[in-house]
Amino acid sequence: MEGDGQQPEKRGWRKYSPYLLPALIIFGAGVIFSGAFASFVQYTNTMDFCISCHEMRDTVYQEYKKSPHYVTRSGIRPSCADCHVPSGNWISTVSHKMVATKELVLHIAGYVDTPEKFEAVRPELAKRIWAKMKANDSATCRTCHHTDNWDLSLHRPRARAQHEDMKKSGETCIDCHKGIAHKPVQEEAPAPSAEEESFTL
Numbered sequence: 001m002e003g004d005g006q007q008p009e010k011r012g013w014r015k016y017s018p019y020l021l022p023a024l025i026i027f028g029a030g031v032i033f034s035g036a037f038a039s040f041v042q043y044t045n046t047m048d049f050c051i052s053c054h055e056m057r058d059t060v061y062q063e064y065k066k067s068p069h070y071v072t073r074s075g076i077r078p079s080c081a082d083c084h085v086p087s088g089n090w091i092s093t094v095s096h097k098m099v100a101t102k103e104l105v106l107h108i109a110g111y112v113d114t115p116e117k118f119e120a121v122r123p124e125l126a127k128r129i130w131a132k133m134k135a136n137d138s139a140t141c142r143t144c145h146h147t148d149n150w151d152l153s154l155h156r157p158r159a160r161a162q163h164e165d166m167k168k169s170g171e172t173c174i175d176c177h178k179g180i181a182h183k184p185v186q187e188e189a190p191a192p193s194a195e196e197e198s199f200t201l
Helices: 012-043 054-064 080-084 092-102 101-110 115-135 157-169
Strands: none
Touching: 012 092, 054 115, 092 101
């Protein structure tokens, strides 16, 4: 009614206009945070990050440089993350990163700050990795080595027989290739038991 002093009711988008700027700010902050977080996760997958602590640089990295994965016929060089970090599933990747933060605590606490300390716990650490890979059917191996694409006729006779048997027996890559990128510590650490195989880091 005219002259009663009441403001006309806002219609359409105008009635939401007081909330528009805060909503845009929150949305923009979310985009920036998500991008920064994704970039940080990507950085932690780089070789430079992985060997930034001497525990890795002075031990397993030196072994890796002598492995078939470092210099290859194809020129493909997998990084630490290619073998140790789940790919293709953002939730699995972030979950892995969250669990792996305990390694920073161990680093700061000096848990493996000498080669001797590292070698003392290495068999147990290796068993955990093997169990994890066994449980997921060597999923990270298969990001490069697609068994469905194999031409077994091109494999050496022994490898061809073992790979043919692998498809029948249900074995997975890590059952035979424990020492492919690092020294064969399986000689020091027996293969994990069925109970240990279910353990994942």
